[in-house]
Amino acid sequence: MAEIDEMTFLTTPTDYSSYYDSINETFSPCEEFDLSFSRWFVVTLYTLVFILGSIGNSLVVFVLVKHWNQTNLTDLCLFNLALSDLLFIFSLPFYIHYMVIGDWTYGNFMCQFLSCSHQSGFFSSIFFMVVMTMDRYVVIMHAHGVARYRTMKTGVIMVTVVWMLSFFISLPAFIFANVTVEDQDTGCYYSPENEGWMHYDLFITNVLGLVVPMLVMVICYSRIIPTLMSMKTAKKHRVVRLIISIMVIFFLFWAPYNISRFLKFLYSQDLIESSCAWEGNLKLSTTVTEAIAYTHCCLNPIIYAFVGQKFMRRVLQLLKKWAPDSFISSSSYRSSRKSSVGSRSSNVTSTIIM
Template identity: 30%
Template sequence: MDYTGEPFTASMTTESEYSGSEPSDYTEDYDAGPTEMSGMCNKGWVRQYRGLYESPFYWMIFILGAVGNSMVVWIYISIRNRLKTMTDVYLLSLAVADLLFLCTLPFWAADAVVGWNFGTHMCRFVSAIYKINFFSSMFLLTCISVDRYIAIVQVTKAQNLKKKRLSYSKVACGFVWSLALLLSLPEFIFGQVKTHQNGQSSCTMVYWSNINNKTKILVLSLQICMGFFLPLLVMVFCYSVIIHTLLQARNFEKHKALRVIFAVVFVFVLSQLPHNSLLIVEAAQAANTTITDCDTVIRFDVAGQIAKILAYTHACLNPLLYVFVGVRFKQDLLRVAKTCASCVSKGGVGKTQGVPKRPSVMSDTETTPALSL
């Protein structure tokens, strides 16, 4: 299973994907009758499930995410002197990454209902966009964690690098996007349009046929380790030390704004963990197929669809966290709304000179800067 809209298949070795390699006792069949066909597992109702539930969820995520993240980007670029800290740069990049991914959801919504009718090139491009979003988001959150670690735990080093940190953040963002693009190359290489027996097509990953599915195992292992578990370990270490340091500090109150970052990281990891757990199962199945029971395969299919929807929701949750958890972001949003209302009432639509200048979303104190979204 991958983040490409195709159903999760527990056996992971369908005839069309691995022709000439390890045979599978069960293959996808969306056109079978009410009973199982010989050598096949009837998963027609899985396609019906996708058509009924995935498309509405995708459109809901698309609308909420597009409005929310556009608002975040607009606030950043409309209020001058906003990008004053490393975390400002990272959070803006995070919103841009989410907007990039949200543009692909209409394609997946259509795929869930009528199948993939956009060709192989769009299949590869749209499939890769989510991976780029996922990796860049994970790496950006890791960068934020390291930045907060240096700012709060390594206070002296943070002060010495204060003038250079903003430049470092831009270099780090460039490296993050480059690495995310590199890790997404398998989607550009292996993305294919596969036609099922009922005539519908789907965008899926078709790996090279080789002994023991080594290509698939290598790709999944690299993406799971580099894109999820390694960044997760870095974040757990950084925030564990940060929390320990803040609990010992007398000025813990002024670091309460870190709750925004904690919330963003927690929600992202929580939304991605089920999907990455199923990726581990898929890699294990590619190495040694043990799940062949049809009912179990179908349950994994459904679990994969639910986990995929949950993974996609992260693209619309960050702006909600900023509004409900972040104090200054909420204040900025209200100020911008009042300014826009004033412009409209005075016939000055499009004039943004009235938007007040505000300090950065990061408030640099004399000792350690604390996030105060």
Template identity: 30%
Template sequence: MDGLSLLDTDYNDTYLDERFYFEDNIDAFGITMAILYPLVCILGLAGNSLVIVAILKLDKMSSSTTVYIFNLALADGLFMVGLPFIASQNFQNRWVFGDIACKVVMVLDGINQFTSVFCLTVMSIDRYMALADPLRFARWRTPRCAKIVSAVLWLFSLLTILPMALHFSADKGLCIPELVSDSWWLGILSYTFVMGFALPFTMMTASYTALLLTLRLQRLRRSTPNQESHRLERQVTRMVVAVVVVFGVCWLPFYTFNFCSLHQSGLVLTFARAFECMVLLSYSWSCANPILYACLSDTFRRHFRTLLCPMVKSSPSMQCNTERYDLNDTGDATLPA
């Protein structure tokens, strides 16, 4: 679980005393974070909104791939909604929105975080089925099936996060979990790490590794060299490396700092600020997905160009016929999931 839950501390009284002991003067770090938080929020909302509009207007969720990408963008966009609340608490050193709002924000924050990760994981499996053996898995890759799977992911995220999110309270001035015991908190950290990072990361890595091995084997089996298959393999390799690296870079430091907080006998200012940077880094992952679409997918580049440059439509010679761009084609192999 991200944001307010693991944002600041190991949640003991020592931390709370030190947190409020820190000077309230606005220094360079505070100003920098005050700029970065809204910047990440705006970029995340704008980028994911663009993906959603592109899919609804130009693709109309005609494939399983775009159904999953739509739900990923929706979860990532809604994930950004909780960022202003976190920024406010960090900047003011207190939660000013009330106890009910604390619980609601944490529930929504957790649902969107886990749904985003789960969607990315399912998309890695979908990519394997689409490129390894499309005919064999065709009945599992229909838009209807993808919508059912996506609905299950949202429900599973709610059930996964609800018991923990309801333990949050703003009674002590910060929106933090009510600490039952050290072992309870260690269990929560381990649970979120496994469900939110370790298991999805392992499944993504396994799916993409199997996909790359399958594509290479298919290419080697051909009697004559095929430039198109070799190009496809290179594109998928770039996509795999980008997805796995970005996911790991954005989330592993966050969970690492959470476990390190268990061994902090007294939280120092440097650790608290580094922790805050890790939280912001984890949120920036939701901004990275639309950028990956634009950089790695020819299809989405064309969709984005159509939406952002409407004047192109006025020139028949430059007009982009979006109907012929099917996200199930080989260009879809470069999608970041």
């Protein structure tokens, strides 16, 4: 397979290059594009995402498991967000191997399993970010009315619903993923029975993966920020910066890829003028923006966990047991404890900065 889009088999969101190539026959075939740079760019970035994402999210899981007896609803969401990101990046080594050698060697079941697990990890990660946003909104804006409902039992039910929803949304990826042979190359492709399932994947990725989460963040945080600014707490400016960072980072990492996919869909439907330049640019932009979007799972531990004083205090406690004192100064540890005590001055800010 000469083109990078056809090398990346089925990722989440699913690659449609072979589908578009087959239906876009209104003009003569374009010359083969040289996307070797994109190929090795993706391989390098996927490798970094796998290493950094595994370390960061595994550390979150380990710390929360170690302090499981102190877990609250926020911790439960954070724990499952880290699990979602780990599930998401679990398949990256298989993708990297496939892109390097150009053949799918893991069989049909692994093709289906990895496709479904990758997509389930993607949607569950998005959904848990939405749940954490809504939980912050409810706690800050309606603190007295919902306190009795924020129990671990409620959290377990909510987590179960999110995982089940993510799995059912991703089920077509398992059903329609198949190993096929094209030009003596074996690949794992999303091959649905009709065009409707192609549109389904694009729709749920754009709407549930970008539009809905972005709307929830904008609506909730636009109400939270004025409330925070009206409070007399030294933490409010830091919290507002964190909130804005969450929204901006999410949009910058995922919007370009979703826009590229949507433009590719318009191109396949002849709603954009057909040209070799457009075809090459769309393939290049989809490949590059997809790889960049995947790096978001490396940032989730930083955005949602490591900025919190409570979590960092736990990490420092853990590292003090693992590492020599020369690597972790006692002054840093005491500073973390003081910051944590100071954060208790506001239950609202501590809801956002753990």
